[in-house]
Amino acid sequence: MSDPTPLERLERLRSSIDNIDAALVHMLAERFRCTQEVGQLKAEHDMPAADPSRESRQIDRLKGLAVDAHLDPEFAEKWFNFVVAEVIQHHTQIADEHNA
Numbered sequence: 644m645s646d647p648t649p650l651e652r653l654e655r656l657r658s659s660i661d662n663i664d665a666a667l668v669h670m671l672a673e674r675f676r677c678t679q680e681v682g683q684l685k686a687e688h689d690m691p692a693a694d695p696s697r698e699s700r701q702i703d704r705l706k707g708l709a710v711d712a713h714l715d716p717e718f719a720e721k722w723f724n725f726v727v728a729e730v731i732q733h734h735t736q737i738a739d740e741h742n743a
């Protein structure tokens with residue numbers, strides 16, 4: 644068997660990227676399903692949408708995992724903050740609807 648051509652290597656890598664992107668979409672959907680339930684719970688029990696101490700514990704944990712996995716820890720923090728900002732918007736919307 645001859646070595647794969649550059650185009651074949653690119654296609655193989657893109658096929659793995661397709662699988663990884665699909666897994667990320669499914670994992671994010673599952674995460675948001677959980678956080679929607681957290682939002683309902685918080686609205687029903689008058690808990691604040693944001694919990695900065697939980698966020699900072701989670702950032703420390705994720706940055707440690709990122710270092711072990713050879714992922715840029717600053718990127719891991721940015722990714723987490725981006726997702727959490729969206730979650731807090733959802734929590735606020737759920738609380739507004741609950742209190743309307």
Ligand SMILES: O=C(O)C(=O)C[C@]1(C(=O)O)C=C[C@@H](O)C=C1
Binds near residue numbers: 678692694726
């Ligand atoms: O754990 C919570 O209390 C959540 O609301 C979830 C979550 C998160 O998405 O990780 C979102 C907002 C909070 O500030 C902290 C964490």
